[in-house]
Amino acid sequence: MQSIQMAFKSILGNKMRSFLTMLGIIIGVLSVVVLVSIGQGANQSVSASIQKMGTNLLSVNIRMRRNNPITLQRVNEMRLLEGVAQASPYSMSSGTLKAGLQQYEDGSIIATTPGYDVIRNYSMAQGRFLTEPDVNNRSFVAVLGQEAAEELFGSTRVVGESFTWMGYPFTVVGILDEIGTSMAGSGDNLILIPYTVGERLFQRKGISSVYVSAASSEEVSTAQESLTAYMDNLMVGASSSTTYNIYNQATALETLNTATSTLTLMLGGIAAISLLVGGIGIMNIMLVSVSERTREIGIRKAIGASRRNILSQFLVEALVISLIGGLLGLGISLLATHFLSPVLKMELQVSPLIAGVAIAFSLTIGVVFGLYPANKASKLLPVMALRHE
């Protein structure tokens, strides 16, 4: 209690120096807390956007150029496999769409089949999605995302309107509800057309990509197994490892989580180094202060201070400096994350765990780097210390 009072007195007696010493700890704690929060925020937003895409989503990608065995018929067969709810082929292109004088170049033109809306959790704002007859008859119809409709027609209620692409006229049969942006980019720039139309206009033969949804997120691995068995069966003769792969969103989520956690750890590690440098600053100042106050130590010893008294005086001083520095750093990081959140478009939160760790770490640094100078001070012989001018 008495040592704490003495420590405050000594810190206040040397305001500028105490502040500069604390600055090291403040910056250290600030960088640890803010960087780790950014890492965790990134982690959360990545997870959230993947979850939005659907965790029961799988995709089959075929790498074979020739002898590709996958046809629309086979995609329909996949729907019947164990654990699989829906399967749709997927092919993407881009180009300039025209409606009257309006042009739209940023769209993703996706050729697919009915069922794709189920796989991707799309819902209709107006009209209908693609149908089997659209596919079978190679109808020139399209379903638009909100942004695509807005850009082309200046409105989102445009079912029945038409636009041209590569000279072919398409009739709008449906408008999707707003999807919003996710990690995969804007979801509202879609132009969905029947797979058979796309196959002809994209001038691509064969299905190289199939989106599959599992019946539930628990059945993702069942679906993956049955898809693998089905594909292996089709690919007999070819070296299967290079002919196709099945991509699983749940695994992707795990992989990304691992990646962002590593990132967080790395950022935290770099920041921890600055905390360490702050600690060395404390040691430096305490050492200077010990030699400056040698005479004071001598006087204190002469009037009855024991080694322990001197040790605790200097140690408490280092601790108080690092604790105040840590708390100030934490306070500033709370402010910083508050103001950085909108800038980074990320939900930044200082988790109590990180706050606790940062404070505990700065206290530890106070003890570790305060111990040596304090010990040095306490060992001074009173007679030597008194002789010091």
Next chain:
Amino acid sequence: MIKMRDITKCYQLGGEKVHALDRVSFDIDDGEYVAIIGPSGSGKSTLMNIIGCLDVQDSGTYHLDGVDTSKYSGRQLARLRSTHIGFIFQGFNLLGKLNALENVELPLIYQGVGRRQRRRRAEEALSSVGLSDRMKHRPSQLSGGQQQRVAIARALVANPHLILADEPTGNLDTATGNEIMGLFEQLHEQGNTIVLITHDRGVAARAQRALRIVDGRIQPEENQEG
């Protein structure tokens, strides 16, 4: 009170061994007022450091209040300084960042005395040296004589068995020095044991008895009346 037998202390000074104290033996009884007098370099400061348990002798025995100090650990010596000895230095040695009252309280802090009692005793001690109106002043706001009074109050506050003064008037003008010496005589009359170290014969003459030290050796005692 003090019993010294064959105390020897050497210093290594630039490769040369210097005998600061050479087989020094003497006794000081309870309630005595003794001056240790000697020219500079005579070893009197070393002797005072050993009496005050600030330094440890190389050989010989030193009993303070019947306690063999050479058998004491650093912590026990600190305790002994805190409870048995009150120091008064030539340079006052007050802590500049503390006011008079806080300086006087300091020895009691190290004895673990509670806040209220500490304050009361420190105020009493300051009043007894005539500084009851300067308690909140810092050393830099006080004259030399006032600073030495604060230092005396600090030495007295723990009710030590022995008051040890090293050239207490060395930094003061004659008039103020006389005042301080008067204070010592007063303390002696109250029954305190006082050891005063000085190079000034006039100061030493005011003590009951003088021990003369030259080249690390105690000289045969002079008759104080002479």
